[in-house]
Amino acid sequence: MLGAAVFGRPGTSRIVGAALLGGLAPDLSLYVLAGGALFLLGIPAQRVFDELYFSDVWQTVFAIDNSFLVWGAFCAVALWRQAPWAVALTGAALLHLALDMPLHHDDGRPHFWPVTGWVFESPVSYWDRRHGAMWIAPAEAAAALTATAVLWWRAVPIWACLISLILIAMEIWVVRQWLFFFVDG
Numbered sequence: 001m002l003g004a005a006v007f008g009r010p011g012t013s014r015i016v017g018a019a020l021l022g023g024l025a026p027d028l029s030l031y032v033l034a035g036g037a038l039f040l041l042g043i044p045a046q047r048v049f050d051e052l053y054f055s056d057v058w059q060t061v062f063a064i065d066n067s068f069l070v071w072g073a074f075c076a077v078a079l080w081r082q083a084p085w086a087v088a089l090t091g092a093a094l095l096h097l098a099l100d101m102p103l104h105h106d107d108g109r110p111h112f113w114p115v116t117g118w119v120f121e122s123p124v125s126y127w128d129r130r131h132g133a134m135w136i137a138p139a140e141a142a143a144a145l146t147a148t149a150v151l152w153w154r155a156v157p158i159w160a161c162l163i164s165l166i167l168i169a170m171e172i173w174v175v176r177q178w179l180f181f182f183v184d185g
Contacts, residue, residue: 001164002099003092004156005147009084013157018085020163022092026071026100029061053107063113068097070113103140105131144171 003023008016037043037052052058064070071093078086101111105125110117125131126140148164 001147022089066109
């Protein structure tokens with residue numbers, strides 16, 4: 001939502017859509033992998049998030065789609081090609097990474113792959129109650145709601161408003177799961 005609010009332009013469906021997609025892109029693999037494991041394969045959540053999430057295969061996928069260097073290279077090409085929709089997509093992805101990196105305590109990603117596998121271990125977490133999630137999660141939800149209000153105020157296309165409602169509902173559901181079911185704290 002934040003990427004769409006920052007990089008989306010009123011009256012430009014293509015750019016708003018690209019910004020929405022760019023904001024989701026760094027986490028898309030997580031949703032596909034975890035969703036497939038949980039709902040298609042019936043693997044228990046504890047195994048998905050305690051084992052599979054940290055497996056070499058999953059971490060490699062996460063390293064690629066969470067790399068500032070990969071998204072930065074794509075953004076440079078988008079700027080060079082003067083493609084506003086691609087700038088919106090890559091800019092929203094980079095914004096996602098910039099906001100995501102400081103909010104992972106022990107489950108961060110190697111944001112500078114392929115140069116290094118170093119992972120920043122933040123003192124705070126957006127989902128782990130033991131590391132401040134009870135105040136970070138509401139702040140994150142408030143930022144998403146504010147971004148949604150900005151999009152609506154700009155009179156973006158109705159489909160973007162509907163997608164923003166779906167995304168807000170998904171965020172509230174996911175945060176509820178993280179804060180109250182996945183963490184002993």
